[in-house]
Amino acid sequence: KPICIYLNDVNIKTSEGPALLIPEKLNAEVHIYLEGENVLKTSNRNSAALQKENTSKLIIDNVPNSAGSLTATAMDTYISTETGGKWVLAWGAGIGGGAEQEGSNITINGGTITASSKIGAGIGGGGYKGGDGEKIFIDGGIITAKSGNGAGIGGGEQCHGSNITIENGFVTADSAFGAGVGGGGNGYGSDITIKKGTITADSSSGAGIGGGYL
Numbered sequence: 001k002p003i004c005i006y007l008n009d010v011n012i013k014t015s016e017g018p019a020l021l022i023p024e025k026l027n028a029e030v031h032i033y034l035e036g037e038n039v040l041k042t043s044n045r046n047s048a049a050l051q052k053e054n055t056s057k058l059i060i061d062n063v064p065n066s067a068g069s070l071t072a073t074a075m076d077t078y079i080s081t082e083t084g085g086k087w088v089l090a091w092g093a094g095i096g097g098g099a100e101q102e103g104s105n106i107t108i109n110g111g112t113i114t115a116s117s118k119i120g121a122g123i124g125g126g127g128y129k130g131g132d133g134e135k136i137f138i139d140g141g142i143i144t145a146k147s148g149n150g151a152g153i154g155g156g157e158q159c160h161g162s163n164i165t166i167e168n169g170f171v172t173a174d175s176a177f178g179a180g181v182g183g184g185g186n187g188y189g190s191d192i193t194i195k196k197g198t199i200t201a202d203s204s205s206g207a208g209i210g211g212g213y214l
Contacts, residue, residue: 002029009036015043018051026054034068034111043077046099048092061109069112091127093120100130107137114144119157121150131156139167151178155187165193174202178212185212
């Protein structure tokens with residue numbers, strides 16, 4: 001039996017871990033339904049904003065007859081020190097895996113979704129070893145997915161993106177060093193299918209659709 005989560009004008013910002021966690025041991029499909037404006041943000045370096053650790057499917061959609069939105073952000077953090085300060089970059093995905101964790105079996109059927117990270121993918125895997133993004137399916141909605149070093153949709157930095165299908169929807173995916181859709185920086189993209197919809201996929205240094213900067 002699936003687990004249903006309804007988000008209605010939720011605003012969660014944390015530095016302790018993920019803003020919303022689907023734990024590894026949860027052996028059930030999770031449906032997240034959106035109503036109103038929902039915000040999930042984490043400044044924990046190793047966490048995704050909406051962190052999915054289990055292998056069962058995650059499905060995100062509007063509440064029926066509603067127009068909901070979700071902004072999921074893995075944020076960089078500035079830490080002041082006696083000698084000045086430093087930026088701690090976000091390794092987790094906006095939606096998907098935490099640091100060194102894959103982001104897989106994610107379906108978006110509707111809603112206005114904005115997902116971003118610096119090292120992790122916007123939607124997909126976290127940064128570095130193990131952070132592949134796979135089995136990602138988009139069948140509707142208005143999707144904006146951005147990353148610095150990971151893919152917009154797919155793998156985190158140094159990780160791969162595969163088995164990604166865009167069936168429909170308005171999708172904007174971009175990155176600086178990863179692919180817009182596919183692999184993160186130093187990662188490849190494979191088994192990517194675009195069927196319908198309006199797709200804008202861009203990268204400053206990698207492929208729009210395919211692999212990241214090598």
